[in-house]
Amino acid sequence: MGRSIVRLKDIADKTGFSTNTVSLALRHSPRIPQQTRDVIQRAAAELNYLPNQIAKSLVSRETKTIGLVLTDINNPVLTHTAQSIELALSARGYGTLFATSNNNLTEEVRAIEMVRARQVDGILIYPTGHRQLDHLRMLRRANYPIVLLVGEADAGIDAVGMDERRGAHKATRHLIDVGHRRIALIDGANPQGNREKREGYQQALAEAGIGFEPALVLDPRGNSVDRGYWAVDGVMSGPDRPTAIFAANDSLALGALRWCLKHNVRVPEDVAIVGMDNIEFGEYAGVPLSSVDYAVETVTRMAVERLMRLIAAGDQLPEPRITQIDPDLVIRESTRAQR
Amino acid sequence: MGRSIVRLKDIADKTGFSTNTVSLALRHSPRIPQQTRDVIQRAAAELNYLPNQIAKSLVSRETKTIGLVLTDINNPVLTHTAQSIELALSARGYGTLFATSNNNLTEEVRAIEMVRARQVDGILIYPTGHRQLDHLRMLRRANYPIVLLVGEADAGIDAVGMDERRGAHKATRHLIDVGHRRIALIDGANPQGNREKREGYQQALAEAGIGFEPALVLDPRGNSVDRGYWAVDGVMSGPDRPTAIFAANDSLALGALRWCLKHNVRVPEDVAIVGMDNIEFGEYAGVPLSSVDYAVETVTRMAVERLMRLIAAGDQLPEPRITQIDPDLVIRESTRAQR
DNA sequence: GCGCTTTGGGAGAGCGTTAATACGCGGGGC
DNA sequence: GCCCCGCGTATTAACGCTCTCCCAAAGCGC
Numbered sequence: 001m002g003r004s005i006v007r008l009k010d011i012a013d014k015t016g017f018s019t020n021t022v023s024l025a026l027r028h029s030p031r032i033p034q035q036t037r038d039v040i041q042r043a044a045a046e047l048n049y050l051p052n053q054i055a056k057s058l059v060s061r062e063t064k065t066i067g068l069v070l071t072d073i074n075n076p077v078l079t080h081t082a083q084s085i086e087l088a089l090s091a092r093g094y095g096t097l098f099a100t101s102n103n104n105l106t107e108e109v110r111a112i113e114m115v116r117a118r119q120v121d122g123i124l125i126y127p128t129g130h131r132q133l134d135h136l137r138m139l140r141r142a143n144y145p146i147v148l149l150v151g152e153a154d155a156g157i158d159a160v161g162m163d164e165r166r167g168a169h170k171a172t173r174h175l176i177d178v179g180h181r182r183i184a185l186i187d188g189a190n191p192q193g194n195r196e197k198r199e200g201y202q203q204a205l206a207e208a209g210i211g212f213e214p215a216l217v218l219d220p221r222g223n224s225v226d227r228g229y230w231a232v233d234g235v236m237s238g239p240d241r242p243t244a245i246f247a248a249n250d251s252l253a254l255g256a257l258r259w260c261l262k263h264n265v266r267v268p269e270d271v272a273i274v275g276m277d278n279i280e281f282g283e284y285a286g287v288p289l290s291s292v293d294y295a296v297e298t299v300t301r302m303a304v305e306r307l308m309r310l311i312a313a314g315d316q317l318p319e320p321r322i323t324q325i326d327p328d329l330v331i332r333e334s335t336r337a338q339r
Numbered sequence: 340m341g342r343s344i345v346r347l348k349d350i351a352d353k354t355g356f357s358t359n360t361v362s363l364a365l366r367h368s369p370r371i372p373q374q375t376r377d378v379i380q381r382a383a384a385e386l387n388y389l390p391n392q393i394a395k396s397l398v399s400r401e402t403k404t405i406g407l408v409l410t411d412i413n414n415p416v417l418t419h420t421a422q423s424i425e426l427a428l429s430a431r432g433y434g435t436l437f438a439t440s441n442n443n444l445t446e447e448v449r450a451i452e453m454v455r456a457r458q459v460d461g462i463l464i465y466p467t468g469h470r471q472l473d474h475l476r477m478l479r480r481a482n483y484p485i486v487l488l489v490g491e492a493d494a495g496i497d498a499v500g501m502d503e504r505r506g507a508h509k510a511t512r513h514l515i516d517v518g519h520r521r522i523a524l525i526d527g528a529n530p531q532g533n534r535e536k537r538e539g540y541q542q543a544l545a546e547a548g549i550g551f552e553p554a555l556v557l558d559p560r561g562n563s564v565d566r567g568y569w570a571v572d573g574v575m576s577g578p579d580r581p582t583a584i585f586a587a588n589d590s591l592a593l594g595a596l597r598w599c600l601k602h603n604v605r606v607p608e609d610v611a612i613v614g615m616d617n618i619e620f621g622e623y624a625g626v627p628l629s630s631v632d633y634a635v636e637t638v639t640r641m642a643v644e645r646l647m648r649l650i651a652a653g654d655q656l657p658e659p660r661i662t663q664i665d666p667d668l669v670i671r672e673s674t675r676a677q678r
Numbered sequence: 679g680c681g682c683t684t685t686g687g688g689a690g691a692g693c694g695t696t697a698a699t700a701c702g703c704g705g706g707g708c
Numbered sequence: 709g710c711c712c713c714g715c716g717t718a719t720t721a722a723c724g725c726t727c728t729c730c731c732a733a734a735g736c737g738c
Contacts (some may be wrong), residue, residue: 017687017688018687019724019725020687020689020727021686023726024687027726032686033686036687052723053457054396054397054723055724055726056726058394058397058692058694058725059692059693060725063457065436068437073421074418080413082421083411083412086439090453095438096436096437096438098407098435099425099429099434100425100429102426111429114434117390118434224619225619225622226622251619254620255623258623258624280565281590283564283565285624286625347694358718359720362696370716371717375717391693393694394723395694396723397693398696398697
């Protein structure tokens with residue numbers, strides 16, 4: 001616990017006032033005359049006093065710290081989210097206690113216990129399973145301030161996030177609009193029970209009267225560029241190649257793009273590619289990548305604001321509010337050319 | 340501070356034992372007979388008891404939490420570092436209190452105060468300025484466990500990091516070896532006082548008898564892909580184009596690569612490019628990027644181990660130890676072809 | 679000069695936990 | 709039969725801070 005040994009009592013001893021008076025003076029209480037405050041504050045500065053937030057928390061029953069639980073920070077969009085949240089929280093005087101679940105429910109539960117034991121004032125979480133929310137609902141029911149970073153419609157918990165179904169629908173629809181009918185989907189989250197993207201994809205196909213072909217749904221078993229590369233290797237090498245690929249995130253899309261460039265498959269002439277999240281590396285890729293934009297700043301701003309409101313509400317939380325942000329599709333060269 | 344209201348006292352009331360007995364029982368003290376322990380532990384489980392780490396910290400004088408202060412998590416290598424550190428710490432039962440300095444010394448100081456006020460047991464920091472370490476040295480002198488994530492040789496503080504000077508030297512040397520003499524450097528950190536990369540670059544030039552040309556040193560004013568793109572726009576559009584580019588990180592390098600691809604400048608035939616950090620997006624770029632590998636896992640493992648040792652040392656810290664990791668150069672297509 | 683308020687400050691309790699110490703009681707040694 | 713010991717548990721005092729009283733002296737009106 002650091003080596004910070006200067007306490008209120010030390011300032012009290014040095015100035016001759018009681019610890020109580022010192023405490024009030026350092027918090028600018030009007031009950032202490034200006035002159036006394038000056039003396040005390042000067043003494044505090046000389047001793048290099050730093051208030052012990054732990055002791056403060058014990059009595060005030062708030063830690064001014066929130067728990068941030070993410071699945072896996074290597075996804076650039078979650079990285080950006082983490083950064084943006086930390087910024088917003090620190091601007092409000094809150095610290096960020098960070099933990100990862102590694103896309104594993106058991107670890108998620110452990111991470112939540114860890115931050116709860118440290119008495120965080122609230123939790124922001126990007127849950128592993130968008131459907132496995134019971135443990136979170138229990139917290140919410142116990143009046144624990146918690147906000148999901150996923151726009152899960154029927155969570156029963158406050159949530160702010162991209163409408164992934166609509167995003168996937170827009171991306172697929174766009175591919176259809178520019179003339180594609182054989183559209184592959186790369187999505188690692190679907191087997192884990194996060195079906196939104198898959199549903200958006202299927203819905204767009206259905207609306208266009210295109211039959212759903214299970215062979216075109218690829219499970220990359222991960223979310224790295226590498227995974228995207230190998231996910232498409234099978235179908236693309238085969239005889240019945242798709243003419244378009246929709247990837248559930250830009251890392252996967254860039255992997256697919258790389259496969260194409262390496263095998264002299266022209267993008268977008270031979271195969272069009274759309275990603276999701278609109279990360280910077282996509283914009284500046286070998287062929288600039290079309291992508292569904294994830295409005296990180298908007299999501300984090302709203303999520304933090306909502307969490308602050310829940311914290312302020314105290315013992316009687318308001319009804320949960322779910323905000324689903326309708327994402328924009330950013331069209332770049334990887335789908336630009338008409339067929 | 341959450342809404343966790345179950346205390347030792349509640350378990351005591353329920354079971355009829357004193358809070359003290361409950362405390363001992365839950366910590367498996369041999370002083371409490373097995374049978375009593377069972378009763379108490381069952382009651383604790385029923386009440387959903389979660390120990391209050393804050394209260395525990397106040398008396399034990401350790402929080403089992405460490406502060407992680409980074410400049411800017413958007414750099415993929417720092418992202419990876421953050422993830423890897425969180426993992427290592429959580430495996431050791433430590434929480435990670437995370438803060439960013441946004442590459443600003445004032446904010447760095449504030450971030451450190453924030454984590455110190457929360458009584459973290461130690462600090463891991465990627466400092467803004469590799470030469471502005473006085474405030475950190477003061478902490479170290481006060482026996483505060485702190486480890487830098489930068490291999491700064493004469494820090495006087497424990498440090499683990501890549502040897503950036505050698506890395507830059509290797510990259511530049513490689514470009515010289517494959518026949519280049521007009522080699523541009525893109526480096527945003529140099530104007531901030533982090534001169535290691537620049538020095539490695541200049542040293543390699545000098546050894547090869549190549550005159551240093553200030554016009555070839557480009558300040559991107561940032562570290563995004565976008566910045567890399569615009570940083571090279573000037574020299575590359577001019578008459579006296581360099582034939583090779585060494586970028587201080589892969590984001591910048593990918594920006595430069597993108598400029599080339601967009602303007603039909605062949606890589607590596609017309610211009611060779613080397614980056615630094617060896618991020619995955621570089622490996623799968625339009626032209627796979629040569630890069631100096633940053634051994635993230637090694638750095639974080641050693642840094643965390645060192646921090647643990649410092650924490651265990653208590654009031655008498657051992658002499659600071661600085662570990663500089665000699666990075667490997669990964670050669671890919673962006674520099675492969677001989678001229 | 680009396681009682682009132684106001685001003686400046688202190689004493690003490692308590693936040694949830696742990697560590698040190700105290701205590702009651704049963705049993706064994708002599 | 710008495711003392712002592714040890715077992716099982718309770719009591720008490722911290723940890724550093726804030727909050728709720730409380731008190732003493734000064735100021736003020738009549």
